[in-house]
Amino acid sequence: MDHVEIGERLGKIRRRRGMSIDTAAGLAGISKxxxxxxxNGKRxxxxxxxxxxxxxxxxxxxxxxxxQPYLPGDQASAEALASLPPISVALFDATLDDVPNDIRVRPVGELARLASRAxxxxxxxxxxxxxxxxxxxxSELHVHAVTGDTNTRRAALRALTEACIVAIxxxxxxxxxxxxxxxxRRAQEAAQRxxxxxxxxxxxxxxxxxxxxxxxxxRAQRVTxxxxxAVSDADPSASDTAPAxxxxxxxxxxAQLAAKDHDAATAETHLTAASELAARTGERSTLHYDFGPSNVQAWSLSLAVELGTGPERAEQITRMENFDAGLTSAERKAALHFDLARAYVQAEGARDGEAIRHLDLADRVAPLRIRHDPLAFEVVAELDAxxxxxxWELDSLKARLRVS
Structure with missing residues (x-):
C-alpha cells in the first residue's frame, strides 16, 4: 500500500460521504x-x-x-497472522464472570510461565x-480466573493480564x-480485579x-x-519500581497523544515527567516495557517526528555513544531506528543515506514490526522518489517491503 493508493482511498471515501474537500480539510485541520x-498522490x-x-x-x-491488515508476504507473517483468529475466539468466548465448561486446563503455574515466555x-x-x-x-487462564480458589484466581488474573498484553x-x-x-480492555479488567x-x-x-x-x-487520553x-504517588526509588x-x-x-494534536507544550510536560522518573528508576523492563532513560530518549524522537522537528532531535541522539544500548528488546530497538529513518526523511533529501541505513537496520532487527507498518512503505517510497x-540498499528495502 503506497501513498497513491492511500490517496485514492481517501478521495473515494470522501466522495461516498458526500463531503467537499473544503469540509473534509477543515475537519482534519489542514488546508484544502x-x-x-x-x-492526488502528491504528498x-x-x-x-x-x-x-x-x-x-x-x-x-x-x-x-x-x-490493513496486509496479506502475508512471507512465512513469518503468515504464521503471525494465523495466530490472531484463535485469540479473538478466546476473548469473545469467555469473560471474567462466565467461561465455557468443557475446557481442559493445565496448572496455573505452567500457564503463567507460558505467558511470560510469549x-x-x-x-x-x-x-x-x-x-x-x-x-x-x-481460554485456560479465564477458566482458572473464574473457577479457581483465591490464590489460583490471583495467579491466573496476573498471567491473563500479561497474555493479553502479548495479544495487544x-x-x-x-x-x-x-x-x-x-x-x-480484558487486560485492564483483570488488573482491576x-x-x-x-x-x-x-x-x-x-x-x-x-x-x-x-x-x-x-478515549486514549481518558484511559491514560x-x-x-492510580500511580501518581509511585516512588521511583522504592525496591519495587513497577508502579513508577x-x-x-x-x-x-x-506525550505522544499531545504531539499528534500539535500541542508541543503538553507533550514536553509529560516527557519531562517521564524523564524525571526514569532518572531515578534507571533502566528497567517490567513486562518488557523497557522503561528507563534510553526508552524516554527513544520516545522523544517519536514525538519530535510528529511535531516536525525530527532531524534536529535525531542529530542529538545519534551523537551519543551507544545510543540504543539501553533498549533490551528487538521491538524497541527497531522502533528507535525506524523513527531515526522517519526523522532523517524530514530533512528533505539532505540525510537520505542515513535514513536508508537506519531503516535497513530496523528491518533487520525486527522485520515483522517494520513490514506491517504503513509508514514504512511511505518512507521507502519517499526515499525512492x-x-x-x-x-542496492534501497533496492533491497523495496524488495523486502514489496514497494514497487
Whole structure:
C-alpha cells in the first residue's frame, strides 16, 4: 500500500460521504490544497497523527485508508497472522464472570510461565512464536480466573493480564486494532480485579497506544489520565519500581497523544515527567516495557517526528555513544531506528543515506514490526522518489517491503 493508493482511498471515501474537500480539510485541520495533494498522490502520509486526523474527518477507520491488515508476504507473517483468529475466539468466548465448561486446563503455574515466555517473544518481534497457542492459553487462564480458589484466581488474573498484553502487541502490529482494543480492555479488567495499579497502568498504556492509532484520542487520553491517577504517588526509588515504570510509560503515551494534536507544550510536560522518573528508576523492563532513560530518549524522537522537528532531535541522539544500548528488546530497538529513518526523511533529501541505513537496520532487527507498518512503505517510497541513482540498499528495502 503506497501513498497513491492511500490517496485514492481517501478521495473515494470522501466522495461516498458526500463531503467537499473544503469540509473534509477543515475537519482534519489542514488546508484544502494539502488535502487535494494527498488525494492526488502528491504528498505522502508519513505521520501517524495525519492518518488519524484524516480518518477522523471522514468518520472511517485508519485501516480503511491503509488497507490493513496486509496479506502475508512471507512465512513469518503468515504464521503471525494465523495466530490472531484463535485469540479473538478466546476473548469473545469467555469473560471474567462466565467461561465455557468443557475446557481442559493445565496448572496455573505452567500457564503463567507460558505467558511470560510469549511476552519475551513478543518483545523481540517474534509474533508467530508469541501467538502460537495463545488462544488456548487465554481460554485456560479465564477458566482458572473464574473457577479457581483465591490464590489460583490471583495467579491466573496476573498471567491473563500479561497474555493479553502479548495479544495487544501482536494484533496492533499486524494491523488488527479492533482485536487489540478487546485484548486491552480484558487486560485492564483483570488488573482491576487484582487491585494492582501498576499492572493496570501498563495495560492502560498499551490500550492508549492502540486507541491513539485508531484516532480515538479522547478515549486514549481518558484511559491514560485515569491510570496515571492510580500511580501518581509511585516512588521511583522504592525496591519495587513497577508502579513508577507504569507511571513513566503513561506519561510517554500522553506525550505522544499531545504531539499528534500539535500541542508541543503538553507533550514536553509529560516527557519531562517521564524523564524525571526514569532518572531515578534507571533502566528497567517490567513486562518488557523497557522503561528507563534510553526508552524516554527513544520516545522523544517519536514525538519530535510528529511535531516536525525530527532531524534536529535525531542529530542529538545519534551523537551519543551507544545510543540504543539501553533498549533490551528487538521491538524497541527497531522502533528507535525506524523513527531515526522517519526523522532523517524530514530533512528533505539532505540525510537520505542515513535514513536508508537506519531503516535497513530496523528491518533487520525486527522485520515483522517494520513490514506491517504503513509508514514504512511511505518512507521507502519517499526515499525512492528522491533517489538520484540506483542504490542496492534501497533496492533491497523495496524488495523486502514489496514497494514497487
Amino acid at each position: 490544497a494539502y488535502w487535494s495533494m494527498l488525494e 505522502r502520509f508519513e505521520r501517524r497523527g495525519l492518518l488519524e486526523d484524516l480518518a477522523g474527518a471522514l468518520g472511517c477507520a485508519v485501516a480503511d485508508l491503509t488497507g 511476552n519475551a517473544a513478543s518483545a523481540d518481534s517474534r509474533y508467530g512464536l508469541a501467538g502460537h497457542a495463545l488462544g488456548d492459553l487465554l 502487541g501482536a494484533a496492533r502490529t499486524l494491523g488488527n486494532n479492533d482485536l487489540a482494543v478487546v485484548a486491552a 487484582l487491585e494492582d495499579p501498576a499492572l493496570g497502568g501498563f495495560a492502560a498504556m498499551s490500550a492508549s497506544v492502540v486507541l491513539g492509532r485508531m484516532g480515538a484520542r479522547y 489520565s485515569l491510570a496515571l491517577d 515504570e507504569a507511571a513513566g510509560m503513561l506519561h510517554l503515551a500522553s 528522491r533517489a538520484r541513482r540506483r542504490a
